[in-house]
Amino acid sequence: MPNAVKKCEHYEKFKVYRDKILALHNDSLEKTIAIALSLCLLCAVLVSFAAVALKPLQIGNKELDMKKNILDVAGLLDADTDINQAFDERIEAKLVDIETGDYVENMDVAAYDQRKAAKDPAQRLAIPAEKDIASIRVKAKIAKVYLVKKGDAIQSIILPVHGYGLWSTMYGFLSLAADGQTVQSINFYDQAETPGLGGEVVNPNWRALWNGKKVYSESGEPVLGLIKGVVDSNKPGSEYQVDGLAGATLTSNGVTNLIRYWMSNEGFAPYLNKVRAGENQS
Structure with a gap:
């Protein structure tokens, strides 16, 4: 329960800060910096997620490309080769x-x-x-x-x-x-x-x-x-x-x-x- 209470307190503080920032004028330096940092954080999360999610595909493509090069030098690669x-x-x-x-x-x-x-x-x-x-x-x-x-x-x-x-x-x-x-x-x-x-x-x-x-x-x-x-x-x-x-x-x-x-x-x-x-x- 204590952890749940702390999480609620942190969320309430976040809401207060968010509402304060959103209430500022669009030309405000503080609002501009806050929005920019939020976008950077969001992009970092998305890039990290994509890197993790796509890693198996990247590994598979790397292995396939290596096999392709080996078959090529072996003279076993044609356009329709599986x-x-x-x-x-x-x-x-x-x-x-x-x-x-x-x-x-x-x-x-x-x-x-x-x-x-x-x-x-x-x-x-x-x-x-x-x-x-x-x-x-x-x-x-x-x-x-x-x-x-x-x-x-x-x-x-x-x-x-x-x-x-x-x-x-x-x-x-x-x-x-x-x-x-x-x-x-x-x-x-x-x-x-x-x-x-x-x-x-x-x-x-x-x-x-x-x-x-x-x-x-x-x-x-x-x-x-x-x-x-x-x-x-x-x-x-x-x-x-x-x-x-x-x-x-x-x-x-x-x-x-x-x-x-x-x-x-x-x-x-x-x-x-x-x-x-x-x-x-x-």
């Missing part, structure tokens, strides 16, 4: 220990967010400056990879890659054939490079140039990268080269560096070695 169905039927997500290349089986794959993990000191690794060619400073200990499968056979391996360009950290997926060597596609789903220049990393025509390129030299070093100008397919080594982005040298360098970093022993090389050896087949 994204959820195609993803569930053809794509298997796995968690990989970056240092060992082994699958991690005791974690929830669906719930794991690699980008969030990279921000958590307990889930990330600091990258020594001399090895940080992708300019990312830290990386998650565990990576989420995607296997495109037909039955039990792996058709392609989709690896998350990221690195700094000119203006932004570029996040994307690199799709490799089951040999862990031959590129099928690349897709940058999050980047803020200069439109028409570095932003051409999302151009389908440029992305198509990656198909069939090789990641590793005969000695096993990651050598795939962008060059200045256009690749001459008749010259030796052209299988390791992709046309550079015209007028975007720093973005081009960034793409080269992030590919070579993530394909090195600092990235997915230990995992790909085990895939090629038949140790990571499921």
Whole structure:
């Protein structure tokens, strides 16, 4: 009862103050400030309510967009593709220990967010400056990879890659054939490079140039990268080269560096070695 009495007293005081404000002249400074504050409070409540109410929808749309990008780089996306169905039927997500290349089986794959993990000191690794060619400073200990499968056979391996360009950290997926060597596609789903220049990393025509390129030299070093100008397919080594982005040298360098970093022993090389050896087949 005491709480109810206090609430009634507070409400009565509020009514008195409200009536006092409403009785003031419209040009009154006090009334203007009170109305403005009331509107701000109302808007804040509405925005907060909308944020909470729409959060599940936002999460669902984010997950759907990620599946769409994965299907795109896997070559499984058409205009009439049912994204959820195609993803569930053809794509298997796995968690990989970056240092060992082994699958991690005791974690929830669906719930794991690699980008969030990279921000958590307990889930990330600091990258020594001399090895940080992708300019990312830290990386998650565990990576989420995607296997495109037909039955039990792996058709392609989709690896998350990221690195700094000119203006932004570029996040994307690199799709490799089951040999862990031959590129099928690349897709940058999050980047803020200069439109028409570095932003051409999302151009389908440029992305198509990656198909069939090789990641590793005969000695096993990651050598795939962008060059200045256009690749001459008749010259030796052209299988390791992709046309550079015209007028975007720093973005081009960034793409080269992030590919070579993530394909090195600092990235997915230990995992790909085990895939090629038949140790990571499921």
